[in-house]
Amino acid sequence: MQFKLTDEQKMMQDMARDFAQKEILPTLKEDERDHRFRPELVKKMADLGFFGCAIPEEYGGNGCGFFESVLLAEQLAKVSGSWRVPLNMQNIGPSVTVNRFGTREQKERFIPAWVKADSFGFFAITEPNSGSDVAGMGTTATDRGDHWELNGQKMWISNAHVGDWGLVYAFTDKSKKYKGMTCFIVNLKDNEGIVTAPIETKLGLHCSPTGEIAFTKARIPKDSILGEVGQGFKICMWQLNNTRVSCAAGALGIGGGAIEAAINYANERTQFGKKIGSYQMVQAQIADIVAEHEAAKLLVYQAAWLKDQGMPNQHQTSIAKLFASEAAVHATSETMKIFGSYGFSTEFPAERFLRDAQSLRVVEGTSNIQKTIIAGIALGDVENR
C-alpha cells in the first residue's frame, strides 16, 4: 500500500490550486452572477496540459492518467464546481472514449483537437423523458443510404450550445432494445438539422454551460459511428464509469472547499465571548464532515488508481461517486449552518458550495443509480468491470 503522492503529483496539485486561485477566483463572483462561461479559460487549461490525461502521447497525451486528472478536478472544484466540468468535456468524456473505441483515423482527427481545446467537446445521453433509464431514450438514427438521419431531443447536456464535436447516443434499431443503440461523433455547428439552446434555470454550476439539443432530420456523415452499430449502450456505460470518477473528484473538491471555509470561520467567529469552534456542537459538525471527506478522498483516489492499473473498477467508482457526492452535500449543508446568517447570504461562498454540490448526486448517474450498481455487484448479479 502506498498513500503518498509523488513529488510530481504534488506539483500538479499545487499548480492546479494556484491556477484556480489566480485564474478562476478573482472574477468568480461576477462570473457566477452573470452565468459566464469563459472559453479562454478552457484554452488556458489546455495549454497547461490539463486535458491530456489517459491519452497516448501521439494524440496529445500528457503522460498522466486518471489519478492526476482527479487531482486536478479536486483542486479546481475546491474553488469552483463549474470549472471542474471541462475536464470531462475535453478529456475524460469524448477523448478517452474515442481513444478506446475509435478508428485510428477518428483518433487522429478528434482527440488532439479536444486535448488542445480547439474543439469543445460534449456527450449527449439524457433526454426530456429519459435520464436514469438510458435505454429509454427516444433519439433515433436512420440509415438513409449516403448518410445517417438523426431525430430527437437531448437535454441537460453540458456544453450543448458552445460545443463543437462530441458524442451523441441514439437508437439505430429500437427493436433490439439496448443492443440497438449506437454512438455517433457529431458536429453541432453548421448543421441545419441541429438546434441548440442554453438552459439557464439551474440551481448551481452557473459558470458551466448546460443546454438542450434538437435534431430534426439532421444529416450525419456515414463515417460518424464510434465503435460499431449497436455498441452504443456498452460505450455509454463505459464512458459514464470514467466521467463518474471526475464527478466524484469534483465532489471532493466542493466538500473540501466548504470544509476549509467552515474551519476558518469557526476559528474566527466569536459568540458568547468564545470562538464558535470551541463549542462541542460545532466541533461535532466539523468532525463529521472532516471524517467523511477523508474517507471520500481515499475512495476517489482508489477508483482512479484502479482505472490507471486497468483493473476492474466499476464497483469502486460507483462507491466513490455515491459516497463523495453525499459527503459533499452534507459538508456544504453543515458549513451553511456553521456560517449562520452569513451562510444564507450570497455574499459568502457557503451557499454556492451547497448549490453546486447538489448537482453531483444527479449527474453521471443519480445516487440511486450508484446504489443499484453497487448492490448489483455486491449481490453477484453483475460482474465488476
Add this chain to the structure above:
Amino acid sequence: MNILVCIKQVPDMESRFKVDEDGTWFDGADLAWRMNEYDEYAVEQAVQLKEETGGDLTVLCIGPERVKETMKKALAMGCDRGVHVVDNESFKKDPFAIASIIAEFAGPKNFDLIFTGMQSQDRGSAQVGVLVAEMLGLPCATTIVGFSFDNGVISVKRELEGGVKAKVTASVPALVTCQLGLNSPRYLTLPNILKAKKKEMLVIPVADLSKTQALEETTSLYFPEKKGTGLILEGDVADLADQLIKILKEKTAVLA
C-alpha cells in the same frame, strides 16, 4: 549563455511556526515547504533569458533531501539541471557561509549571469546574492523589477525606497537579485512536470564546498510579546474627544 539561478526552500508562510528546542530557529517538523517567492521570480527570469538567448541553465539549492521537491519545480519551469548541495544543517548557516558555498561552486564554472531572489522569506537577510557577487568579483544589481539583455549587457530596473526606480546597466558576467513585480512566474505544465523527472540532478555533499566558518550566530529566536488589548477611553463624548486629542498630540505625529 551559461546561467545559474540560486533558490531556497522555505516554509509556507501560512504555517503555524514554533520555535525549536534550541531556541535559535523554527521547528521544521510538520511544515509545508515551497520555493522562496523571490526565487520564483529569479527562476522565471532565468528561464526567459535562456529561451531568448539559448544556452544552459543550472539551478542550485542548499539543504536537506526535501529541497529536491522544490528543485523539481525549477526544473519543470525550464532549468536544465539541478545542483543539490546536501546540507542537513543549512538553517544554522549565516548568509556569509551560504554565499561562500555558492561562490565555491560557481567560481570555476564561469557563469555569465547569476540570478537570486532579493531575500528569503524566512531569514530575510537579503545578503546572500550580494555576498556571492562580492566573492566572485561581479557587478551586482539588487531588487530588480525589470530586466533585459542585449549584446553582453544587462539593463535592469531597480526598485528603490519611496517608489523611486533606477535604471542600471552592467556587462556580464554579473549577478542580479530579483524582486516582486519583475515577472509573473509561469504555471507548470503537466508534460513539463513529468519531463523534469528525467533531468540531471547533481548531488554535492556540503563538506566539498564549505571552506569558511559562519561570521555570525543566531542566539535566540522568539515571538514578540503579545501587547495588551489597546486602550479603551471612557466618559461622555466631549471628554472622549479631549482625551483622544491629548493622546494624538503626545504619542503620535498626527497632531502637532
